Amino acid sequence: MSQTTLSPDSLTIALLGEAVLRQHAGAVRLPDPQTEQLAQAMRQKMDELGGVGIAAPQVHHSLALMIIASRPNARYPDAPQMDPVVMANPSIEAQSTNLEMGWEGCLSVPGIRGQVARPQWVEVSFDDLAGQRHRRRLEGFVARIFCHEFDHLCGLTFLDRVEDNRQLMATEVWLREGQR
Numbered sequence: 001m002s003q004t005t006l007s008p009d010s011l012t013i014a015l016l017g018e019a020v021l022r023q024h025a026g027a028v029r030l031p032d033p034q035t036e037q038l039a040q041a042m043r044q045k046m047d048e049l050g051g052v053g054i055a056a057p058q059v060h061h062s063l064a065l066m067i068i069a070s071r072p073n074a075r076y077p078d079a080p081q082m083d084p085v086v087m088a089n090p091s092i093e094a095q096s097t098n099l100e101m102g103w104e105g106c107l108s109v110p111g112i113r114g115q116v117a118r119p120q121w122v123e124v125s126f127d128d129l130a131g132q133r134h135r136r137r138l139e140g141f142v143a144r145i146f147c148h149e150f151d152h153l154c155g156l157t158f159l160d161r162v163e164d165n166r167q168l169m170a171t172e173v174w175l176r177e178g179q180r
């Protein structure tokens with residue numbers, strides 16, 4: 001990570017094809033003022049771009065750090081409201097065997113939505129920025145966001161989970177015509 005001060009303006013979004021999106025993110029050591037700064041800048045970037053989640057590799061930092069922040073906005077009109085949660089070094093402890101199909105988009109894959117099967121619920125653990133470990137059960141769309149961001153830490157994008165190209169839509173059409 002660079003030693004310079006991080007501001008949301010200094011963060012650029014890594015786009016599909018950039019190597020950082022294909023790397024396994026490294027563990028974060030906490031507490032750490034640089035990581036706190038990065039998390040804050042990531043949150044502002046996510047808010048600015050209408051994301052409901054963001055992972056550090058998406059802003060060119062190959063670190064196991066992500067934010068999930070479901071709320072209805074122009075990009076996700078039907079998203080449930082939750083308080084944003086910063087998660088460092090997350091892991092999946094348990095997950096439902098039942099999978100649910102749902103639409104996803106990604107700040108790193110502009111212009112495309114895809115239908116992806118994800119667990120209905122996941123039980124996850126993660127560190128907060130103070131380095132305290134937490135365990136939490138997430139359901140539905142929030143579980144989906146977690147899995148999507150967690151994939152980024154493993155070098156995967158949602159496109160790797162789409163089983164059939166016919167389950168892709170242009171975001172413009174998806175927003176105009178709604179989910180099929």
Ligand SMILES: [Zn+2]
Pocket residue numbers: 105106107108148149152
């Ligand atoms: Zn993404």
